[in-house]
Amino acid sequence: MPEVFIDGKRFEYEGEQRLLQFILDNGMEIPFFCYHPSMSAPANCRQCMVKIGQPKKDRETGEFELDENGERKIVWFPKLQTACNTMIADGMVVLTQETDELVERAQKDTLEFILANHPLDCPICDQAGECPLQIQTYKYGPEGSRFEVKKVHKPKRVQLGPRVILDAERCINCTRCVRFTDEISKSHQLTIMQRGDKNYPVTAPGREFDDAYSLNTVDICPVGALTSADFRFKARVWEMNQTPSIDISNGKGCNIDLWTRDNLILRITPRYNEAVNDHWMPDIGREAYKLFNENRVQRPAQKLDDEQINSSWNNAFETLAEKIESTDKKEILFIGSPHASVEENYSLMTLANLLGAKTPVFTTNIIEGYGDGFLLDDDQAPNTNGCRLLGLEEKDAKSLKKEVKSAKLIVLLNDNLIDREVLEAGDLNDKFVAVFATNRTETSKVANILIPVTTAAEHAASYVNVDKRIQRTFPAKETKYTDRRLDIEMSEGRLDRYGTSFDNWVTEDNKVDCIPFWNFVSQLGERLGLKIELRNGREILDEISNKIPAFSGVSYEEMDVQSGISLGGKKETVKS
């Protein structure tokens, strides 16, 4: 097998590999800014300098030439090379900043040049705390600068597009954003303007940077030059904590991170998953964070005289139980939801089965022509395939209306059927409607009893995306009834760990009064004298995988290890 020597250690490798990526993959480090594993390597930041050599071979015998100590003679490149665009070759010898003083010096001096015109904005810069330039200056940079002249001033607060703001002074011209629009989103909207110390990225004159994926440039910007118009100045990075999750605004199921502070989701960023979304996600998915914070249903509510009045949980259980008991089971319609998780739909199915009612139905939420073949799919719901695989009955709008007509009691699991014009409010007149909802919508308004349930940000649950890949979320946000210090699945940020209830930056108000749907079903089952034991997502999924063949072998452990499991559907990888 071909070999390569890095800092005196021998490594074996296979196939064509970029040296920088190989070094990173093997747990070593070289500073870099412009390189990104999913894009081309133009080597224009010059930060990943290393010393490279090849062993000398005798041309006639093909043997390595040895020196007096029996070591291979190395022919060094006359100058330092950038590791990002160097392909590894057999026998290559590489010295990094760990072992070579020249390399260390070169990296330090390159940083001094990069910083020559970089403003000392860090205290007010959004990127501070997650800034490669900041981190690498601490690690590899010079103690001070020898440039005593005034820094070059460039435009600040340039609104490049509706969602992205540019601070040209902070830009180090790595061209990651330009290459992103050229190679990944293919909108070709950005370019580097001017040259020398005057250059910075812009759109063509009179054009907006309205790419559907524009916010990815904010993520990959190695400095604070591109910032999100929405998230700007909202929170420092170190005050938030980061929880892996799944995008619930589209059927693609992009892997994401939810960033929370004091139980508010403040932003959503993509999480790497080669099989689904690579490093990217659409802008529209990032706006979904508002769903978790705003307009939430709190406490159960009951409709009295056409007005929904806040009620107690006990009342909710009693009222619904009485209604179920007093209604002919044939006239109860359970409506599942492609917007709810596999576990929630399964809980609904369990309840329906034990009551002897019909199998729950669901309607898809697909907008033809919405998808773009990349990370946006026609399917607007995160779990359409989950409902199908569970065996819920798929109905179109017309036949659902028919079903609704013949029912007396309707139990609707988190799906905004009226908002998306599958049903009209008039269809539900004279019926008793129990709505389990996360947010207040037109649909929640018609509920005779409205029961708040947890969102994807508050429970661990799994979703099956358009490619039949099952992936799961983690609880990121506490409800009134959970505590992140007691739930080992929840992450703790600095404020969560050290804050007390007497701090003025911690409030109870952001915790929503809701419970997971399966908990409600279990308690309702107890009241109705049914044997339902649904405690948490993990156990429910184990039960599902034992009972339903499509889910066999699926468990949270396995999903975590493989970051999602393909359920027999076609395997698709995002490579543009």
Next chain:
Amino acid sequence: MAYEFTKEDLEQIEKIKAKFPEVKPATLPVLWVAQNRFGHVEPEVQRLVAETLGLPEAHVHGVATFYTQYYKEKMGKYVLDVCTCLSCQLCGGYDILHHIEDKLGIKAGETTEDGMFSVQQVECLGACGYAPMLQVTNGKYVNHLTKEKVDNLIKALKEGKEPDYEQMEMPLRKV
């Protein structure tokens, strides 16, 4: 105002495109075609070039702004690039620049009202041996400038007479 290439221009552009395996490298020469036709490559002209070549507007904008020889705004008929870099500066480059500014009644970076002249202060044009010097509209060099020579040049340009190429002798090195 909408800009359009003439039929001859389009033929020329086709010839330029045929020279390269891809369209991208044709950006530079086609920008020249545009500048020769319109006298500048304003954003609208850049857009025309992008549309003609089928390239992203942003790319054409990036290329046009990279090179100072492309005029990104309307300029005078004659653009006088007066060198004030080191050698010219030592030989009186600034005197020449200020003389031109006074004579035309404009500052460096401006254009006369009649649209005849623009004056720019530029860095080294690589003619240090014949300092001070200036360049007329990205083209001919006028060397060893004196105030009289500048006066004559401006007079001739006003009459539409472009300066001749000057043959410059390098001083022979004595052995």
